[in-house]
Amino acid sequence: MATVSEAVTARHSTRAFVPRAVEEGVLREIVDVARYAPSSGNLQPWKLVVLTGAPLERLKAAVSHTLAQAPRGEGMGYPIYPEHLQAAYQARRSQCAEDLYATLGVARDDRLGRGQQFVRNFRFFDAPVGMILAIDRSLEVGQWADLGGFLQTLMLLAHERGLATCAQACWTLVHRTVERQLALGPEWMVFCGVALGYADPDQPINGLRTQREALSEVADFRGFAQ
Template identity: 40%
Template sequence: MPAVAADTVENAIVGRRSVRDFSSRPVPMVLVERILLAARRAPSSTNMQPWKVDVVTKAARERLVAAILDTESRAPGMAQAEFAYYPQQWRSPYAERRRQVGLELYRRLGIKKEDQARARQQLLRNYEFFGAPVGLILSIDRDLEAASWLDIGMFMQNVMIMAAGGGPASCPQLAFAKHHAVIRHGLGIPADRIILCGMALGYEQIDSPLHAMVTERAELDVFVRFHHQ
């Protein structure tokens, strides 16, 4: 296999963004399959390949979205994931980084801090895959350990980088883990799997106020230590 130019790889990595407003333009299923075929080359401990993916489009997507939104309308904000993702107590620098992303998102959308109704409406957009025509639901066998979760993270990164290189945009979505019961029932996912997250896949809505929103990244001296002697 020929070597890939370093700048091509770098452009795909640096150019990847979590998009939160998609157009209705369909993503060809042959492209979705190509993305997933490439992503499966992610490394995994002893080649376990622990990732499981359910792809929802068209009527299946609409049914899942409707079922989750119905649950949210009857019990707003009550659903909980089967695992802890965020820390129990936020602290610096993570609290500031999280707050900054939320402030920038709401600023672009024109949502004021006190406007709880619009904030709630934006939150529910998660469960519509932000309008993307393709949704992925990722799960893992319940008896696997933390290292396999790392492997799935690398698989997900491959999906997002491959998508960025092929045209579609993406957004990983933890929010779907909260509605594991609805998802499990709707997609026939067995109880011996944990619903980890969702992912939106589609083409960005170019005229969206969220277009080209880029989050900041820390400089090397914040998170890297070099040891030379």
């Protein structure tokens, strides 16, 4: 099994999976341990729906129908990015997209190719397991931070067991369909989807590794002896 440091540095978003089932016992074990992720006031503000087989196919079919009627989706349940993203962040986002499509041989002006790849999000990239992570609508920004901690914990635990994941904020674009299909109840808001399974090592897209800023750019150490 991977150490925490190894899992953090080696885990990456996987967008191509082999058709190998994941045992229910393994999934239950991962989620059971992820429950121990910290949260402010111990609110534990998350709800996770784990799907495979027929329930997963029904969700994908419902979303496919929605997108056939409304290709741009149903409107976002929450804004993934601010309307005016500052230049430094936009540069990172653009570079990530360029690098991703380069692995597929999809050119910048190939709108059809890019669109086809984006739609694969809503099939969980054909992963054998799809998860939907939701948060109570009544909660505040601090609880959204807690939700991120739970999500990271979940993905690291999956990596420890040889599984690959991809967190997908785009599921908020079809939040109404997802909430209705999964009968989440009006109090729950879809935060993201998570594709999970065994990575296909032969697919170039799985070789993508996004860049990280230097330590000196993200952390300022003060009061330490030089």
